[in-house]
Amino acid sequence: MKLSTKSSTSSAQAEEVDTSMYGKLRVAMKDPFFWSNWIVVVAFILVVVVFGAIKPHSFLTMYNLNNVLVASSIPVIIAVGQTFAVATAGIDLSVSSTMTLGAVIFGLTFTNGWPLWGSAVAGTIAGFLCGVLNGFIIAKRKISDFIVTLGMLSVAAGFALVFSDGRPRQIVSTQLSTLAIGGFGQLPYLMIIALCIAIAAHFFLFNTRFGTHILATGGDPDAARSMGVNIDLVKIVVYAISGTLAGFAAMLTISRIGAAEPAANTSILLNSVAAVVLGGVSLFGGRGTIFGPFVATLLLQALTNGLTVIGVAAYYQYVSIGLVVILSAALVRTK
């Protein structure tokens, strides 16, 4: 959003900017897509304000906001990967298992004396391979994304158990625990990593030719093909991105829980799909942002955190989170 108006005095500038922004806002508010982008921001602010009002000294502390950021960082990375898949009208159901496989590979290599960076690369490559395989089968065999990634969900989870022999590997590394606990000022390292990935993803999706191809493939694959877009390559790349990010996020998970666990954590998958939908990414492809799913992840984590802080019983938390997801999704789907 660049404003072309320029004025010499600062007050006049403010006024002009104001009216032009208001004008733009009025136009924008009539556009349903505007709402699908911004409703999640409104919901997020609402959640922060409501919990802040109920428990200002507990929820709105630096300590607790830090918690929300830490809790959001891994889901943000997974949601970014999921956004790429959904932008092509696909879905990656294998993210949680891919992440588990990445964690197991990380654990195996690390406990066999590999350096930290080597294990991180190995885990990420494991995720990359799962993703490429997903994309390759979807593109070349023309099988539904849903089925292929559902299969991969099981295959990756199985290999994670095979390679780990079903046993968790404890990872003791001061570097990793510093990564999980530390931060730059008030910004946790994990969130800095997630932010960098989100910004890079945004740039890739909206400022490169290939990003346009991804959105075009999702929007209308036939039209995209006739324009010379390599649809197969697009499919392979988006699943490779999703898999790679899941493999990379595995390292961050290990940094937080101190072990490579062989059992898949399915709530990661559900969270990523919810965040993508709440973030205004069209499940039919072609439309989406990185910003939306990013804020949606913050919203979901802030909601869980807030409900925990104010002491809402666990059962009601399921209800509240489900209601927020459905309500926001209903608001996002304006016609």
Add this chain to the structure above:
Amino acid sequence: MKKNNRFLTVGISVVAASALVLTGTSSSNAAVKKLTTIRIAAVVKGLDNPYFISVKAGIVDTAKALGVTANVQAAPGLNDDIGQANKLDALAGQNYDCYIVIPISSNNLSQGLGKVTKQGKPIINIDSPVDPASLKAAGGKITSFAGTDNTAAGKAGGQSMVKLIGSGKKIALIAGLAGNVTSNARIDGFKAGATGSTFVGPVNADWDTTKALDAANQMLVANSDIAGFFAANDQMAQGIAKAVAASGKKIPVYGVDGIMDNLNLIKAGSVTASVSQYPYVMGKMGVEACVVLAQGGKVPAWTVTPHKVIDASNIDAALKTKNNLPPGGYTDPYAALIKK
């Protein structure tokens, strides 16, 4: 700061780390924190399992009876290790007097517990132990552990089954989540108790009734000579009992935990026995230990909660107790230490 508390606590209630203050030396009762001002936070495993619902009931009922406040939170699912860690992180900064935890895996809560310990708050670990190495690395410290000895519980099951079916028979084993410490301890304990037997498995059925049903069916097809089934929890034992009933054979099925559903099935005769662990008692002891610590008292570092093989011989007595307590009573080292 800790020393100041000793003077501050006289007359007024203070929400602080009085647990580490040696109030044992204080002569007047006024220094003891009032029960109604004590706030306890508990983070337990997923509440989609009756066992942990029972732990929660123990915590909530005991807190109510004592007049203390308890905020019980659970992971969104039995597998959600990070979700559980997030919950503990959220509660760690909220100035509770004491924290009760049951970790999903032995490592996943360690970093959060490090934060709790840094604030000088006591931690009571119940049911499943936190791994000491990872806890130490994170700077955390468990004040007291109350839980069953899972190996001993498994062993009691093994001995009871051999007494029932005789030595030298083939026993099928169905375990929980792959690599789970509790499951491994129960299975290993059972094998040690069922001396002279041969074993099939263990097959992992992820603590799940349906998965255990399928696993038992497959084991029955592959091995016609199975003389007994042991499952690492009661929900899986229920699945096995269905498979056994469908096969038309009469094969004893043992579970572990002693959840209410299973006790009813023991009464009805479809499940043979369950090595009952008393989750309600664990939750109760957790709250009691917290209250003792918040009042400045001291608690034993390790308490083994009871286990008992419940079968046809004592099922009536077991069903008669309210909240599923062990028939014949149990010792509670914490209750007497509370200053009312």
